[in-house]
Every structure is written in C-alpha cells, then in structure tokens.
Amino acid sequence: MKAYVLEGINQLEYKEIDVPSLSAGYVLVEVRAAGICNSDIARVFTTGTYHFPTIPGHEFSGKVVEAFDVSGTPWIGKRVGVFPLIPCQICASCQEQSYEMCSNYNYLGSRCDGGFAEYVAVPVWNLIELPEGVSYQEAAMLEPASVALHAVRRLVMDDVSSVALFGLGTIGIIIAQWLHIYGVKTVITTGHSDKHGEIMKQVASDTYIYLDASSDEKKSIVDEVLHLTNEIGVDAVLDCVATSESLIDALACVKTGGQIVVVGNPKGDIEIDKNSYWKILRKQIRLTGTWNSSFTHSEKDDWNTVLKENANGNLHLKELITHELDFEQLHHGLAIMKNKSEYRNKVMICKKDE
Ligand SMILES: [Zn+2]
Numbered sequence: 001m002k003a004y005v006l007e008g009i010n011q012l013e014y015k016e017i018d019v020p021s022l023s024a025g026y027v028l029v030e031v032r033a034a035g036i037c038n039s040d041i042a043r044v045f046t047t048g049t050y051h052f053p054t055i056p057g058h059e060f061s062g063k064v065v066e067a068f069d070v071s072g073t074p075w076i077g078k079r080v081g082v083f084p085l086i087p088c089q090i091c092a093s094c095q096e097q098s099y100e101m102c103s104n105y106n107y108l109g110s111r112c113d114g115g116f117a118e119y120v121a122v123p124v125w126n127l128i129e130l131p132e133g134v135s136y137q138e139a140a141m142l143e144p145a146s147v148a149l150h151a152v153r154r155l156v157m158d159d160v161s162s163v164a165l166f167g168l169g170t171i172g173i174i175i176a177q178w179l180h181i182y183g184v185k186t187v188i189t190t191g192h193s194d195k196h197g198e199i200m201k202q203v204a205s206d207t208y209i210y211l212d213a214s215s216d217e218k219k220s221i222v223d224e225v226l227h228l229t230n231e232i233g234v235d236a237v238l239d240c241v242a243t244s245e246s247l248i249d250a251l252a253c254v255k256t257g258g259q260i261v262v263v264g265n266p267k268g269d270i271e272i273d274k275n276s277y278w279k280i281l282r283k284q285i286r287l288t289g290t291w292n293s294s295f296t297h298s299e300k301d302d303w304n305t306v307l308k309e310n311a312n313g314n315l316h317l318k319e320l321i322t323h324e325l326d327f328e329q330l331h332h333g334l335a336i337m338k339n340k341s342e343y344r345n346k347v348m349i350c351k352k353d354e
C-alpha cells in the first residue's frame with residue numbers, strides 16, 4: 001500500500017509499504033478521508049512523532065475491509081469514524097471511562113501508525129459507525145468537533161449567556177457552533193482574517209460579534225469585550241490561543257465569578273503578571289482545562305453527540321473544509337498549513353473513487 005511515513009523530522013516519505021497485519025480485536029480500515037491537524041504540522045516539521053518511522057494522521061475515516069478475531073457486530077463493509085486514542089483499559093481513568101485522561105495510552109498517528117495511508121490497523125473498540133448521510137469528509141472532522149464539544153462541556157453551563165472566544169482555528173469555529181447549540185446568546189470572537197467573519201456567519205449565524213484582532217491593538221479586545229458587556233465582563237472565556245497575552249486578556253475579560261476554559265496547546269511558557277493572577281483570586285474565577293474528547297460508546301459521549309448534531313443539521317462541519325485534496329497531495333496540504341500562504345481551515349486528503 002501507499003503511505004506517508006515520517007522517517008525523521010521533516011522527512012515525510014510517500015512510499016510503498018506492507019499493509020499492516022492485524023492483532024486480535026483489530027480491523028483494517030481503508031482510509032477515505034484524512035484531515036491535517038495543526039499538531040501534524042508540528043509533528044512533521046519540528047517535534048517529530050514518538051518514534052520513527054511512524055505514519056501520522058489522527059483525523060480520519062474510512063471503510064472496514066478486514067477483521068481479525070472480532071466478536072459481535074459484523075464490521076466488514078461498514079463506514080466508520082475512528083477515535084484515535086487507544087486507552088490502556090487498566091489505569092484509574094480508564095476504570096472511570098475517562099479514557100481521554102488515560103495515563104498509558106497509545107495514539108494512532110503519533111505513537112503508532114495513523115491515517116495518512118491507504119490502510120490503518122484499528123482496534124474495533126475505537127470504531128464509530130457512520131450513519132447514512134454523514135460523508136467520509138465530515139467523519140474525518142469528528143475528532144476536532146469532539147475536542148471542541150469537550151471544551152464547551154467543561155463549562156458549568158447554568159448561567160452562561162455571554163462568552164468571549166479567543167482563536168478561530170478549526171476548533172474555535174466549532175466551539176462557537178457548540179456554544180450556539182447550547183443556547184449561549186452572545187459569542188464574541190476574535191480572529192486574524194475577515195474570511196473568518198464569513199465562515200462564522202455561515203455556521204454560527206447571528207450569535208457572534210466579530211472583532212478583527214489584526215486591525216486593533218491587543219488591549220482593545222479587552223476594551224471591546226468590556227464595552228459590549230456594560231463593563232461587567234463575559235460569563236466565560238474559552239482560550240484557544242494559549243499565549244501569555246491571551247490568558248491575561250481572558251482574566252481581564254471575564255466577569256466576577258466567571259469561568260475560563262484553557263483549550264489551546266501553548267507553544268512556549270505561559271507567564272502572567274501579579275495583577276492578572278490576583279484577578280483569579282479576587283474575581284473567584286473558575287479556571288479549568290480540557291483535554292481531548294470523551295468516547296465511551298454511549299449516546300451522550302462527545303463523539304456520538306457530534307454525529308447526532310451533524311446529522312440533524314445543527315453542527316456544520318463540511319463548511320469548514322477549505323481544501324479537499326487528492327490522496328497523493330498530502331505534501332501540498334502540509335505546505336498550505338505550514339506556510340499559511342492561502343486562506344485555509346480544514347485541509348484534508350481524500351480518496352474520491354467511490
Ligand atoms: Zn488534531
């Protein structure tokens with residue numbers, strides 16, 4: 001089969017390798033769509049994967065073509081999405097079905113071979129069947145959409161009617177949609193591209209007020225948010241930017257007794273000044289983190305909720321796909337993401353022959 005094998009940092013080779021052999025309880029998924037995540041850019045170009053060689057790609061969907069020692073549901077021929085985290089099933093978090101916090105997990109596309117290949121070996125436990133009407137492309141967005149939902153679910157929703165959302169990458173834009181679905185009235189977003197304004201109009205309707213962060217001083221984000229909320233501040237801030245500045249802004253924008261969810265992965269150390277730290281104390285801010293997404297095979301877990309809300313038209317995923325490239329064009333896709341040379345949201349590679 002053809003696969004993109006990361007053999008070292010900045011050494012992603014498109015080559016012919018053996019189709020993976022299956023262990024008991026595994027199926028072979030023929031990949032139909034695989035999205036590029038910002039974390040893949042870091043893995044391929046700067047940080048590498050856990051070991052080499054590894055096939056990256058953790059946002060993918062496909063069709064089950066083979067199964068080995070799998071009981072129960074006949075999976076062969078089924079269209080599936082794939083939860084990329086393979087939990088140990090033993091640790092304390094796994095015992096509580098909080099698999100996203102597993103202390104000894106494996107991960108398709110970073111710790112073991114992932115979706116930038118024609119075929120991937122996947123534990124049957126990690127499969128989610130796609131309902132008719134959900135495309136492979138949409139299913140390749142189950143992961144970021146679930147991560148976004150998980151972040152929103154970290155809020156104590158009781159009296160959240162206004163939210164400031166920092167960072168409008170794929171996750172941020174999907175978070176805005178979830179806030180809308182959860183009935184949040186005012187979502188104030190900041191972003192660096194007016195294209196984001198268009199997308200936000202398409203997918204999150206009229207629930208947001210767009211601030212162009214690129215044309216304003218950083219300070220004005222805080223001023224604007226305070227102005228829009230009668231100097232009270234928003235009920236909650238979700239920070240997908242993850243810099244010292246964004247956290248300091250979040251602490252300044254949130255109301256007394258408000259909530260902050262830190263969502264983004266920081267690129268460097270986060271430092272805040274004493275006055276900002278004091279805001280956590282004096283405003284009694286509830287500051288919380290979010291990690292990955294929940295997948296427990298229950299109707300209400302993040303993944304099944306994404307599928308449901310996507311199928312019933314509340315959650316818009318395909319609108320966020322700006323580039324559907326051929327399977328052979330992954331390097332081009334990575335370059336688009338890395339060089340930021342053109343407007344992009346979700347860039348994915350697809351097999352179109354069906
Ligand atoms: Zn990702």
Ligand SMILES: [Zn+2]
Pocket residue numbers: 087088089090091092093094101102103104105
């Ligand atoms: Zn575990």
